[in-house]
Amino acid sequence: MRVFLQQIPVGPEPPKYIQLTLQPDLFGGWVLLRETGHIGGRSQLRRELFLDEAQATTAFEKARDNQLKRGFQVTFVSGSAPLQRTP
Structure with a gap:
């Protein structure tokens, strides 16, 4: 699953963006990729590894x-x- 978010630019700066990607890895775990930049x-890419899908999905939704x-x-x-937003 993937979601691309963008912030409305203020002034002459280009807009900021964040792309969140959740995907399975080759070893049965899950990877949450967070790409941020203008x-x-x-841009900057960060990876978080999870052992089960439920934890990974929760982290994705929270981010x-x-x-x-x-x-x-x-x-x-x-x-x-x-x-789907969680309360």
Whole structure:
């Protein structure tokens, strides 16, 4: 599952983006990839490894919800139901 979030630009800076990707790895675990940066500029990629899908999905949803609270807006979604917010 993948979600691309973008922040509305303030001033002359290019907009910030965050892309969250959750995918299985080759060893039966799960990887949460967080790519952040400015559109058209440098980016940073961080990886988190999880042993089970439930923990990985929870981390994905928490990361997504935190960015939505910070003012990012969803611009692209791919995969199974990443927009369901948990209370």
